[in-house]
Amino acid sequence: MVERSKVRVLIAKPGLDGHDRGAKVIARALRDAGFEVIYTGIRQTPEQIVESVIQEDVDVLGISILSGAHMVLIPKILRLLEEKGLKPNEDVLVIAGGIIPPDDAQELEKMGVAKVFGPGSPINEIINFIDENLPKLKKFRGS
Amino acid sequence: MIDDLIERMLKGDKKATARLITLVENDEEKAREIVKKIYKYTGKAYIIGITGPPGSGKSTLLDKLIKQARNEGLIVGVIAIDPTSPFTGGALLGDRIRMQRHSTDPGVFIRSMATRGSLGGLAKATNDAIKVLDAYGCDIIFVETVGVGQIEVDIVKTADTVVLVTVPGLGDDIQAIKAGLMEIADIFVINKADKEGADATFFELNLMLDLEKEKWERRGWRPPIVETVAVTMKGIKDLWEAIKRHRKFLEESGEIDKKKKFRAEEEVKTIVSDSVARKISEKLKDKELSKLIDKIVKREMDPYSAAEVVLEETLGVKI
Ligand code: B12
Numbered sequence: 001m002v003e004r005s006k007v008r009v010l011i012a013k014p015g016l017d018g019h020d021r022g023a024k025v026i027a028r029a030l031r032d033a034g035f036e037v038i039y040t041g042i043r044q045t046p047e048q049i050v051e052s053v054i055q056e057d058v059d060v061l062g063i064s065i066l067s068g069a070h071m072v073l074i075p076k077i078l079r080l081l082e083e084k085g086l087k088p089n090e091d092v093l094v095i096a097g098g099i100i101p102p103d104d105a106q107e108l109e110k111m112g113v114a115k116v117f118g119p120g121s122p123i124n125e126i127i128n129f130i131d132e133n134l135p136k137l138k139k140f141r142g143s
Numbered sequence: 144m145i146d147d148l149i150e151r152m153l154k155g156d157k158k159a160t161a162r163l164i165t166l167v168e169n170d171e172e173k174a175r176e177i178v179k180k181i182y183k184y185t186g187k188a189y190i191i192g193i194t195g196p197p198g199s200g201k202s203t204l205l206d207k208l209i210k211q212a213r214n215e216g217l218i219v220g221v222i223a224i225d226p227t228s229p230f231t232g233g234a235l236l237g238d239r240i241r242m243q244r245h246s247t248d249p250g251v252f253i254r255s256m257a258t259r260g261s262l263g264g265l266a267k268a269t270n271d272a273i274k275v276l277d278a279y280g281c282d283i284i285f286v287e288t289v290g291v292g293q294i295e296v297d298i299v300k301t302a303d304t305v306v307l308v309t310v311p312g313l314g315d316d317i318q319a320i321k322a323g324l325m326e327i328a329d330i331f332v333i334n335k336a337d338k339e340g341a342d343a344t345f346f347e348l349n350l351m352l353d354l355e356k357e358k359w360e361r362r363g364w365r366p367p368i369v370e371t372v373a374v375t376m377k378g379i380k381d382l383w384e385a386i387k388r389h390r391k392f393l394e395e396s397g398e399i400d401k402k403k404k405f406r407a408e409e410e411v412k413t414i415v416s417d418s419v420a421r422k423i424s425e426k427l428k429d430k431e432l433s434k435l436i437d438k439i440v441k442r443e444m445d446p447y448s449a450a451e452v453v454l455e456e457t458l459g460v461k462i
């Protein structure tokens with residue numbers, strides 16, 4: 001397992017979405033599980049999120065979105081990441097949560113989100129998923 | 144791999160720069176290699192420390208100061224430090240929230256950093272991360288410390304100008320300033336001057352500074368007090384001007400060279416004592432140590448003699 005206290009996670013809220021409870025719950029839970037969590041607040045543009053991923057050199061990008069605009073904003077983030085030379089789930093693990101209907105979730109998972117976690121997702125499930133998938137990132141292979 | 148990252152960093156690649164900061168944070172061996180290789184490119188950046196109690200508005204002020212520096216065309220680096228939980232090893236780094244409008248500005252690089260067990264208000268890797276940003280090409284590097292207490296004053300060993308932020312109506316805060324924090328400040332800021340009590344805080348601080356009149360005369364610099372409202376723009380220009388005045392004072396009086404010497408000395412001492420401690424713990428087998436500890440507990444040996452044995456056996460040093 002990759003040592004959690006050296007794993008950096010960005011929790012980001014794209015778009016004009018003020019629902020920040022879930023993002024804060026997840027950010028605190030991951031901190032309490034021993035991760036280094038960066039929270040950038042509400043109303044972030046995809047560009048700001050991707051720049052933060054770069055400057056903070058995070059290992060995990062967690063996107064929280066409850067506004068309904070996920071099919072526009074998340075693909076845009078994925079595209080910008082690729083443009084900057086960051087392959088989702090090769091260079092950075094991308095997960096998402098919030099109000100995302102199952103069909104959309106499936107679609108997003110095809111596009112490159114490693115997993116979508118909806119309302120009521122147990123925290124442990126999210127943490128286990130991160131622990132299990134981090135070693136698949138390029139930088140952690142063989143560790 | 145490191146040579147490649149450095150080459151890319153020197154060309155202004157933010158991804159490579161960010162990766163180098165991660166390496167100096169995570170890996171002591173790599174930190175050594177990186178600093179050795181980039182040191183010749185450093186020394187250009189001016190370093191400004193922002194310290195003060197939790198929630199006093201340090202990050203919000205920083206957001207406005209970044210803007211001032213950018214207006215003058217300066218390349219800006221920011222290292223914002225928040226505490227690591229001693230219980231879980233995790234950290235929630237939230238300073239960036241207040242500065243996010245700058246994150247897409249090509250002339251700004253913002254990095255959040257957790258203390259990872261350091262107690263002085265900075266992280267162990269802060270100085271090395273500063274060197275990376277310096278080599279990357281920052282003209283100015285702001286360092287936001289964790290909320291300062293009485294012992295968290297490492298920032299004086301790092302920054303050229305230290306800005307101490309306080310807010311109205313913090314009685315205990317003034318006590319803390321009296322108890323030693325006054326020594327570290329080059330500039331005082333009373334932020335949230337929109338709140339009641341700003342004038343009283345100004346009065347009290349001013350009185351305290353007056354008591355040390357001779358010291359300021361000797362030094363040639365009396366820390367100015369600037370009232371600000373970071374959420375608007377009130378006082379921000381004055382603060383930026385005060386920072387520039389302090390820089391000019393340091394440069395014209397030659398104080399800057401003294402600071403650089405002091406800093407270099409502190410840095411070497413820290414590296415030496417850290418390296419010695421690490422070498423000893425690498426070489427000292429747990430079994431030998433526990434034998435010695437048993438002897439101490441049974442009063443067959445005193446702690447000083449035990450330490451002498453440890454030093455002789457691990458490093459071959461006699462004291
Ligand atoms: C509380 C709430 C509000 C509060 C928000 C307070 C706040 N600061 O967060 C207030 C009253 C302000 C509000 C306002 C609005 N709301 Co509202 N709100 C809700 C409500 C009832 C609960 C959301 C919540 O906080 N849940 C608790 C948290 C802990 O759960 P969560 O966010 O889902 O997070 C969990 C998972 O999703 C996941 N997760 C979330 N993020 C992430 C991120 C990662 C990385 C991972 C791994 C997991 C993860 O893990 C969490 C824990 O299990 C929902 C309905 C619902 N049942 O979800 C509607 C809801 C989200 N709101 C809705 C709407 C429409 C609005 C308004 C537009 C209403 C209006 N017309 O004014 C405004 C918009 C406000 C704005 N600026 O964006 C709709 C959204 C519809 C849509 N997406 O299609 C919902 C779904 C209600 C509905 N059924 O219509 N709202």
Ligand SMILES: Nc1nc2c(ncn2[C@@H]2O[C@H](COP(=O)(O)OP(=O)(O)OP(=O)(O)O)[C@@H](O)[C@H]2O)c(=O)[nH]1
Pocket residue numbers: 196197198199200201202203204238241289290334335336337338371372373374375
């Ligand atoms: N009224 C008022 N509020 C302010 C002012 N400056 C900052 N704040 C608010 O104070 C709160 C804390 O501001 P931050 O900038 O995060 O403070 P900080 O010192 O960086 O906090 P930590 O990093 O957590 O120690 C925020 O809600 C700001 O909006 C000000 O001048 N006046």
Ligand SMILES: [Mg+2]
Pocket residue numbers: 201202203237238287
């Ligand atoms: Mg802050």
